[in-house]
Amino acid sequence: MDITEFFQQSTGKWFSQRTNHHLTLKQMGGGKSDLYIELVSKDNFAITQLCQQYGIDPRLAPYGVQITWNGTVEWDQKKQTGSTLLVPVADPDKPNEGKLLREVGQSEKTPVAGQYTMGRDDVLTLITEQKTFYSEERLWFASPNLRLRSSILKQVGGGSIASFCSEIRMGGVQATNTTH
């Protein structure tokens, strides 16, 4: 599986259960969310803009991945909603590795791309390193309709958090064929 096949299989509507293990505080927390994952055509202006923010030629971006969530966490009744755009840019020398650009939140001034590796065992590893944190995430399909994610987040001057998400497909593949 290459990263495009991985994202194609990720498209659709998912029900996601998330657990955080605070390793320093030894406490757990959880949340549930609906998740919509769609592929976005490369001619979408948001992709061009995202590439420019990262100083990357937009012609290197094959497509975007739009992720939208709508859920709740245990400690807050307020709905947690949001959306982000990811853009994979393959390393010209290593087809299974590359950068993963991510829409920059308003609080983050310097965009730092994640580094992805698509393993031979079909596990997608994503490492993001910034001044204030280091995160390492693994994503894989236990079956075509069950996606799992685990991550470790190490915060500078703060605790570490291990997270786990199980995502069950609730709706069919919604991909529009925009990747070619």
Added chain:
Amino acid sequence: MDITEFFQQSTGKWFSQRTNHHLTLKQMGGGKSDLYIELVSKDNFAITQLCQQYGIDPRLAPYGVQITWNGTVEWDQKKQTGSTLLVPVADPDKPNEGKLLREVGQSEKTPVAGQYTMGRDDVLTLITEQKTFYSEERLWFASPNLRLRSSILKQVGGGSIASFCSEIRMGGVQATNTTH
């Protein structure tokens, strides 16, 4: 890392946080436990007996791994304590694969060995298939003192459960050098 190095690095006292995601019921549950992992010399009688239960020549067993736990789960005040013995038996043709024998509980009459694979990415995958369930577990070290485990359990006529454990080392390596 081979499986022996993996188990050597696993020895010691750990604090484990576990979360279960019930995929069918869409419910979560969790627990916390102290975990003691020790290597056991191959001349221990429990190893010989375990091999005999599985119909395996005890001379093929290099050592055993004793796991003892003492913890609580969210839905029950009662302490959860127990212990089990694992014995890896490598495939003679594939050094990174083999059977993992496990002490058989009283309710299980037919012992079925798990099948392990030690990946190039140092992830230990363990598949156990019985009449009533199928389980697939992945274990890896995020750092020498942080071990992560994820698993999927599919029960025949029942729901599926995804689990995640984060394990923090609380005590130094307690291995006695019994593996050679």
